[in-house]
Amino acid sequence: MLRASGRRLGAAVAPAVALAAALLSSLARCSLLGPSDPVASVLSPYFGTKTRYEDVNPGLVLDPEAPRRDPELLEGTCTPVQLVALIRHGTRYPTAKQIRKLRQLHGLLQARGRGSAGGRDLGAALADWPLGYADWMDGQLVEKGRQDMRQLALRLASLFPALFSRENYGRLRLLTSSKHRCVDSGAAFLQGLWQHYHPGLPPPDVADMECGPPRINDKLMRFFDHCEKFLTEVERNATALYHVEAFKTGPEMQNILKKVAATLQVPVNDLNADLIQVAFFTCSFDLAIKGVKSPWCDVFDIDDARVLEYLNDLKQYWKRGHGYTINSRSSCTLFQDIFQHLDKAVEQKQRSQPISSPVILQFGHAETLLPLLSLMGYFKDKEPLTAYNYKEQMHRKFRSGHIVPYASNLIFVLYHCENAKTPKEQFQVQMLLNEKVLPLAHSQETVSLYEDLKNYYKDILQGCQNSEECELPKVNSTSDEL
């Protein structure tokens, strides 16, 4: 268990040690912790977008509410004046589509009869393992997901006490995607803040909170649904995900198919890559949602998990990442919106006015964060991820599980620095991804002058208009007009 976690972290030995310490310490407190005992799987590092937040932030296992201050965060003469956070919803149920596939696979195992091995083989154990997922759950936020949000709120409030002050509570601005899991995430976040201000008091309904419930804005948080060019060229285009389909039938996946068919004693022709993938996801869902290590995890070893992680990443890469330019360009309204908030705060500060929105919280999806990070130039590998370079991409930057686990968050912090030599140096910015400072793409530094950051992204800030980027190439309609 611990060894595998260390392997996931690769060269980053320190976090692995921290995780080990955290686990040991938690185990020592077992009787106190009860149901939140840490359960880990050697497969955890490979769950892609279904990764638990604490698997990328191992210190949280020990104390999920203690603020973990990245030592690179500015302090002293620079004070944070505004925070804009993009937050992926917390842990969720499988979608109805995933549940249907799981039911199909489960049915297959139940129909297969007892294994020829005679005893209790894995196939039989799985046939007897209750599914535990029903159609109504369809991607909704689970209790663990609410907890993800409450704990994130508590940590951020402790990390930025001046921004999350009691006085600012009524000025919090919350936006959300219309999906239930995001609306509910926003509400849970607010309840976490309530807990921060009024420890011990039960939180009121979000509708009765000072700042009101999160407002729905799909144009910003689900920009991908509103970009015609993206919808036509990628989302509804059967060939756009060519590499995903090719990888499903490629040698790496075929290998797993044969292995799993043998393990479960079902005909290989009854299985396909989608069913294999749903079995793998079920291991992740049982772990993230129920905190149990289910027998579905025993179907796979680490090499299988690496291949299945790649399959998941391939899809994210071609649909949300650097695969097609439109994937990231479609997020430029959101990018511009963030800088409009920052601009306004700078202006207000310059005029010695109070900041009207010191904290802006926006709840969305992995599909909201990945295009934005791609637009900003992050996690770009030299070579594209394809169906044919699995081995070469073993050490790729684009690993969605490290970037957008459940409850992942990208935070822009605007600082005002008192001792600045020039007016330009008064305003500085840091970015945090999952509560760790993200070096800036243009300098690799952990902090940037606000002006320099804007200058680096001026093409996107000035030259990217969603209305134009998302417009489909004009068909020459001259002949129609005749």
Ligand SMILES: *[C@@H]1O[C@H](CO)[C@@H](O)[C@H](O)[C@H]1NC(C)=O
């Ligand atoms: C679909 O995707 C393929 C591969 O990127 C591309 O060549 C083709 O033009 C796309 N089709 C449409 C309708 O955009």
Ligand SMILES: *[C@@H]1O[C@H](CO)[C@@H](O)[C@H](O)[C@H]1NC(C)=O
């Ligand atoms: C459309 O067709 C007309 C006549 O053939 C031509 O002059 C014009 O340049 C074309 N426009 C585009 C956008 O291709």
